[in-house]
Amino acid sequence: MSKIVLTVDDSRTMRDMLMLALGDAGFTVVQAVDGVHGLEVLESMAMPDVIITDINMPRMDGFGFIEGVRKSERHRATPILVLTTESDSVKKERARSAGATGWIVKPFNPDKLIDAVRRVAA
Amino acid sequence: MDPLEAIKVTFFQECEEQLSELESGLLAMEQGETDSETVNAVFRAVHSIKGGAGAFSLEPLVRFAHVFETTLDDVRAGKLAPDNNVVKVMLRAADVLADHVRAARDGGVVEEARSQELASALEALNGEAPLAPIASEDFDDMPGLEFTPLTVSDDDGIGDDFGFTPLAAGIIELEPEGPALRRWTVHLRPKNALYAKANETGLLLRELKRLGDIQVSIDPADLPGLAELEPEHAYLSWTIVLTTDRSQSDIQEVFEFVDGDCDLTITADDVPSSLPAMGEASIDEPFDVMALIQQAQADVQAAPAAAIMAEILAPAAPAPVFAASAPSIPVPVAATAAAAGVAPDAAHGAAAQQATIRVDLDRVDRLIDLVGELVINQAMLAQRVTESGVPRSSNIAMGLDDLEHLTREIQDSVMAIRAQPVKSVFQRMPRLVREVAAMTGKQVRLVTEGEGTEVDKTVIERLTDPITHMIRNAIDHGLERPEVRVAAGKGPEGTVRLSAAHRSGRIVIEVSDDGKGIDRPRVRQIAIDKGLIEVDSNLSDEDVDNLIFMPGFSTASSVSDISGRGVGMDVVKRSIQGLGGRIAITSRPGQGSTFTLSLPLTLAVLDGMVVSVCDHTLVAPLTAIIESLQPKAQDVRAIGPDAYVIAIRDTYTPLIDVGAVLGYRTTPLDPTKGVALLVEGEGGARAALMVDAIQGQRQVVIKSLEANYRQVEGIAAATILGDGRVALILDVDNVVAARRREKARSDAKLAAAG
Amino acid sequence: MTEPASASRLQLIENLDLKAAGPLRSELLSLRHTPLDIDASNVQRLGGLCLQVLMSAQATWAADTIPFAISSPSPAFQEALSLFGAEDLQPFVQQG
Structure with missing residues (x-):
């Protein structure tokens, strides 16, 4: 059974890249465009195995989204990977304190992405 | 297409959107809107461009975006106040960023000096590091995507910046590389936070197992009895002996995500004796001691664990903290309530944002084509019904009326799909204004209105050039230099206003300035000097103003950098007319000028006059026709064997036999037997087009002839009429020009005849 | 150790x-x-926290001197125990 990944990113480019890499690796991908949308999608979709989220997004940023997921009884045990850049050590820490499980450094190559997903997905 | 290439296309589309976001955000900031939402949106735009550019290894773009982003981050963090000066630099940086994007897309390069200048200006705002180190850091970002396990030197400080701390320094560097098996002891004690963030000890162990052979021993020493156990607290710890040929950084990488959420030591068991100091390579001495003790305990645990645990549990005076804490049931309740609290907000947010879908333009065009067919079919059906003598009051005729109404509505709705706000064109203008202002040394404020006014995509694409030209003209010729303005009692800063609005089924765009207005005596003199008008011509103010649209007219006494591009207002007028539009100017000396252009909302349908030429039906665009008249014999004068002119209100106008130009007939039409359409062609040249008869006015759906057949001289496009006949749409400019090509010859003949 | 019918x-x-x-x-x-x-x-996934609960329960039952057994472990459950090095739980696992 294919694992399900929810990706939350306001950039079409990034969503498409994630879709391409994850799809090629056999994951089922569900997409959301920002934090608010991400929480909405979570309410209706099948349990994702992993969530991947961007940090800088309109309406609700990645920090707010992660906190929202961790407050949800249904999803609080779901691993969340944040997309970040190497220089964003402060943001990485903020994301972790909001409850992020791990991170993916942008720009990512597909192998590293899949590797990070595998590391947190049961 | 290669999927990555397709994503790249998306990326550049998205860049354009981000660039306009960026610009409008910065302009808002310039107006004092420096709230965090605006600043964040601006930051996000640059951040997003950088992110995508990184994915495609567009290095110059990434580098510049990075510098820009750093400055914006300072603004966001409140470290840098976005005063006017700062925003001005950022606006120029936005222009350079746009150039970088386009260079990356189209394969050019951005002038290094310009890019460097802005990068330095941005850095000067930060008052921080110069470009070089930042750039090199970016390079590190680029190819790698590594979860860089930082190489470790003796300097402990470095690691902290990257969110995890290298544990054992030096060993790897000092050892010759090789796949030699080594034994490592990993001690792991998860903290509560590890589990709370959905990390999992089991997965860490699984990852370790991927590296080599593991022997795991579990230490339940701190595990309380069930009654005292907090289900989501971490009590267990593990000692793992790992035999692997992998490097220490590979082992560390397993724990990258849980750094700080567990106590961790990694020690090499078989450190060569030559390197005793490196043997216990731990950054954390106290924990290391603990590790040793616990390892010793683990060894002792040869005794059955249950017995030991029973012993531990026996003096079961449990920690009061645990005993007092509530059972876990209330947790879900609270959490659900919290989650529910999020939901209404989420729904609200969704409603606020309009849902959109992206559709391939080809599909919309196909739909428009089909609706065009529907309109034609409906018209044909209506005509057949009329021909069959069905009374107008019959159910069939009434039903047809409803159908016609519905068809029109569908057509309007479909056209609305392709309609876009003129914002995309307007957004390019601030940059133009900045550049022209800088070049002319004038102070200019651009005010835009009606950006949301929608017009068909085909029109939008062709609006940029005329508007660009008019704005350039307004700054270059209209506005005065600051000192001149002040002397005239105006503020030093001139205003150029760009507005769009819908007016009676057309879009009206106005470009106005508060400059000096048209200098009529000078315009008149220039026109006389250039032989465009007679010395004694009696011209109204309006006529004088309109002289600037004449081909070759230029009022700039010194050719400036801006206007010296070889295009004048005549070119603007011609391109507007090419769109079926009209342009007008009003001017008040000392107070400024206003150019008004009106355009059809779409180029997909056309208001035309249906005429007969020989046995053919043609459509002339209504916008080009000034009037139609029946020539009287005494007004027509032959100026050659096949050439005539017609006197219309004391002016001789060339009479063009459309049938002859299109090759429908060889014997010229007797002018008195036909109808003349007075048209205005390119450059304002007038001509009278002779046709056999006028059938009526009608809105027609334009079918490209080039797409369906090939380009034909004198014909702009085709349409299908209600009776199913194909009618060609006249290219008025082309017909007039075709006639003019023979003008020299005709003139010579006329001179000879005279 | 005989298991009472109750x-x-x-x-x-x-x-x-x-x-x-x-x-x-x-x-x-x-x-x-x-x-x-x-x-x-039925177990497909066993995490560290539930392992703690089971181990704590096992010790608690042992301290109470009341029989405690885990039977018919799924392959995933057994694999997890071995990965965790939780062999201490193993003697109590009854096959079948």
Whole structure:
């Protein structure tokens, strides 16, 4: 059974890249465009195995989204990977304190992405 | 297409959107809107461009975006106040960023000096590091995507910046590389936070197992009895002996995500004796001691664990903290309530944002084509019904009326799909204004209105050039230099206003300035000097103003950098007319000028006059026709064997036999037997087009002839009429020009005849 | 050790993750002081927190000197125990 990944990113480019890499690796991908949308999608979709989220997004940023997921009884045990850049050590820490499980450094190559997903997905 | 290439296309589309976001955000900031939402949106735009550019290894773009982003981050963090000066630099940086994007897309390069200048200006705002180190850091970002396990030197400080701390320094560097098996002891004690963030000890162990052979021993020493156990607290710890040929950084990488959420030591068991100091390579001495003790305990645990645990549990005076804490049931309740609290907000947010879908333009065009067919079919059906003598009051005729109404509505709705706000064109203008202002040394404020006014995509694409030209003209010729303005009692800063609005089924765009207005005596003199008008011509103010649209007219006494591009207002007028539009100017000396252009909302349908030429039906665009008249014999004068002119209100106008130009007939039409359409062609040249008869006015759906057949001289496009006949749409400019090509010859003949 | 006929049976759920730890503990506590036979045949995933609960329960039952057994472990459950090095739980696992 294919694992399900929810990706939350306001950039079409990034969503498409994630879709391409994850799809090629056999994951089922569900997409959301920002934090608010991400929480909405979570309410209706099948349990994702992993969530991947961007940090800088309109309406609700990645920090707010992660906190929202961790407050949800249904999803609080779901691993969340944040997309970040190497220089964003402060943001990485903020994301972790909001409850992020791990991170993916942008720009990512597909192998590293899949590797990070595998590391947190049961 | 290669999927990555397709994503790249998306990326550049998205860049354009981000660039306009960026610009409008910065302009808002310039107006004092420096709230965090605006600043964040601006930051996000640059951040997003950088992110995508990184994915495609567009290095110059990434580098510049990075510098820009750093400055914006300072603004966001409140470290840098976005005063006017700062925003001005950022606006120029936005222009350079746009150039970088386009260079990356189209394969050019951005002038290094310009890019460097802005990068330095941005850095000067930060008052921080110069470009070089930042750039090199970016390079590190680029190819790698590594979860860089930082190489470790003796300097402990470095690691902290990257969110995890290298544990054992030096060993790897000092050892010759090789796949030699080594034994490592990993001690792991998860903290509560590890589990709370959905990390999992089991997965860490699984990852370790991927590296080599593991022997795991579990230490339940701190595990309380069930009654005292907090289900989501971490009590267990593990000692793992790992035999692997992998490097220490590979082992560390397993724990990258849980750094700080567990106590961790990694020690090499078989450190060569030559390197005793490196043997216990731990950054954390106290924990290391603990590790040793616990390892010793683990060894002792040869005794059955249950017995030991029973012993531990026996003096079961449990920690009061645990005993007092509530059972876990209330947790879900609270959490659900919290989650529910999020939901209404989420729904609200969704409603606020309009849902959109992206559709391939080809599909919309196909739909428009089909609706065009529907309109034609409906018209044909209506005509057949009329021909069959069905009374107008019959159910069939009434039903047809409803159908016609519905068809029109569908057509309007479909056209609305392709309609876009003129914002995309307007957004390019601030940059133009900045550049022209800088070049002319004038102070200019651009005010835009009606950006949301929608017009068909085909029109939008062709609006940029005329508007660009008019704005350039307004700054270059209209506005005065600051000192001149002040002397005239105006503020030093001139205003150029760009507005769009819908007016009676057309879009009206106005470009106005508060400059000096048209200098009529000078315009008149220039026109006389250039032989465009007679010395004694009696011209109204309006006529004088309109002289600037004449081909070759230029009022700039010194050719400036801006206007010296070889295009004048005549070119603007011609391109507007090419769109079926009209342009007008009003001017008040000392107070400024206003150019008004009106355009059809779409180029997909056309208001035309249906005429007969020989046995053919043609459509002339209504916008080009000034009037139609029946020539009287005494007004027509032959100026050659096949050439005539017609006197219309004391002016001789060339009479063009459309049938002859299109090759429908060889014997010229007797002018008195036909109808003349007075048209205005390119450059304002007038001509009278002779046709056999006028059938009526009608809105027609334009079918490209080039797409369906090939380009034909004198014909702009085709349409299908209600009776199913194909009618060609006249290219008025082309017909007039075709006639003019023979003008020299005709003139010579006329001179000879005279 | 003979198992009294009155042993309670507890069927472990499929996914013993973070969220399952609290409910599992409550359920086990409600069965305290009764001989217990835990059925692990459905388990697909065993996380560290539920492992703690099971180990703590095992020790608690041992301290109470009441029989405690885990029977018909699923392959995933057994694999997890071995990965965790939780062999201490193994003697109590009854095959079949």
